[in-house]
Amino acid sequence: MIWQNYKLDDAISTATEDIRLWQTEKGALEISKNTLAISITLSNKRKGYIFHGHGKLLLDSIVETEEGAIGKPIEKEINEPFLMLGDTKEIQKNLTTASEEDLAKMGYENRQGFVAKAEDLCDQFFRGRVHSHQHFDEDSGLIFAFQNENSKLDILIAKGSKLVYKTKDIVFVSNENKVILKSPSEVVCTSNGKSVIIKK
Amino acid sequence: MFINVVFYLMNIELKTLNAELRSMRIKMSEDLNEEMKKLREELANLKEQLRSVMETERKRRRGIYIDIGNRVHDYIEDAMEGVAEGIHGELEKSIFIGPRGVRIIRNKEPYRREDEIKVSFPKVAEVMSALGHEHRLRILDELMSGGKYINELQEKLSEITTSTLSSHLNVLEEAGLVVQEKVRGRYLITLPGRTAYKMARRVTRFLERGNQE
Numbered sequence: 061m062i063w064q065n066y067k068l069d070d071a072i073s074t075a076t077e078d079i080r081l082w083q084t085e086k087g088a089l090e091i092s093k094n095t096l097a098i099s100i101t102l103s104n105k106r107k108g109y110i111f112h113g114h115g116k117l118l119l120d121s122i123v124e125t126e127e128g129a130i131g132k133p134i135e136k137e138i139n140e141p142f143l144m145l146g147d148t149k150e151i152q153k154n155l156t157t158a159s160e161e162d163l164a165k166m167g168y169e170n171r172q173g174f175v176a177k178a179e180d181l182c183d184q185f186f187r188g189r190v191h192s193h194q195h196f197d198e199d200s201g202l203i204f205a206f207q208n209e210n211s212k213l214d215i216l217i218a219k220g221s222k223l224v225y226k227t228k229d230i231v232f233v234s235n236e237n238k239v240i241l242k243s244p245s246e247v248v249c250t251s252n253g254k255s256v257i258i259k260k
Numbered sequence: 261m262f263i264n265v266v267f268y269l270m271n272i273e274l275k276t277l278n279a280e281l282r283s284m285r286i287k288m289s290e291d292l293n294e295e296m297k298k299l300r301e302e303l304a305n306l307k308e309q310l311r312s313v314m315e316t317e318r319k320r321r322r323g324i325y326i327d328i329g330n331r332v333h334d335y336i337e338d339a340m341e342g343v344a345e346g347i348h349g350e351l352e353k354s355i356f357i358g359p360r361g362v363r364i365i366r367n368k369e370p371y372r373r374e375d376e377i378k379v380s381f382p383k384v385a386e387v388m389s390a391l392g393h394e395h396r397l398r399i400l401d402e403l404m405s406g407g408k409y410i411n412e413l414q415e416k417l418s419e420i421t422t423s424t425l426s427s428h429l430n431v432l433e434e435a436g437l438v439v440q441e442k443v444r445g446r447y448l449i450t451l452p453g454r455t456a457y458k459m460a461r462r463v464t465r466f467l468e469r470g471n472q473e
Contacts, residue, residue, distance in 0.1 A: 083443075118443050119443075120442055122448065125451070128455070129449065134442075
């Protein structure tokens, strides 16, 4: 299947050790050993992966204001397949070809089972979105898409210290001295020590 | 005779000057008319533009008009204006925190006692209980100046053992007065934590003043 020129590779890999996919002062994302991976390619170049295994997302969606901290940290186990677009060089070093046994560990009877799930996720991510990252490369940062309990996608975009995290309830934007947190109860914006809190 | 010739010549000169003046007047009047015509056209143009802008704005406010076209910049500006209007409206009933902690609270809804009763007493007791220990108040006091790692707190509060410090921090965290970052591990005082700490100090100051009197 092809989504806006992106397609899935044929080979399925597995992580030979725990891999830290992303880490900054605000958050980190890690997958554990034995996590399955299938490459997403664009013009035969690897642009990302669909992972399925045990992952953990940590995100300090907290805004520090002069009146106290607002928000709370997010600690989320990721046991469903998720998508990543971004630099794949370091990750590739810690992947090896997956065996039937590796697939069975994640509950798949054969490779088709995992490929079907990965296709569903790609379909959900790419469908209806206008992607202009045909030139998406290592410098473009990282994009993660996680399926949430409502079968919608939570999106995390990170580049250096800048990040955007969007779920059904929360939008968290952090850019050096500027932080914005939108939750069901309030919107908080801080910029260079000045803060505005809007209670809903 | 000579004088007559001079007068005759002057007369001719005067007629020539008059003719020149007349032609200049005509020319100026034509120029002026042209200029006024241009100004009228410009005015009509501006009126038309203003009408179009006002119409667009009216449609935008009614939420039926989004013209992205090739003018993404305009679209973003429109969206930002909408957000600004929204924030302006929300600020009427919100809190503003300035660089020096200046706050404006404009709550137009009248005070109702039922709202206060909605806060459960066990929760109030939990918060008060979290405040009810000298060590915990000292932890909050340290955190008032900014987020700190546990070893920094340990240095400042050397008389508290590490395990006791951790258990106090847990109590404060459960009450929602303190939050710990998952990645860096710093402890931060929350907005309710800061408010509760200030309230505790204010009440104490009030009581002390009462005792002195």
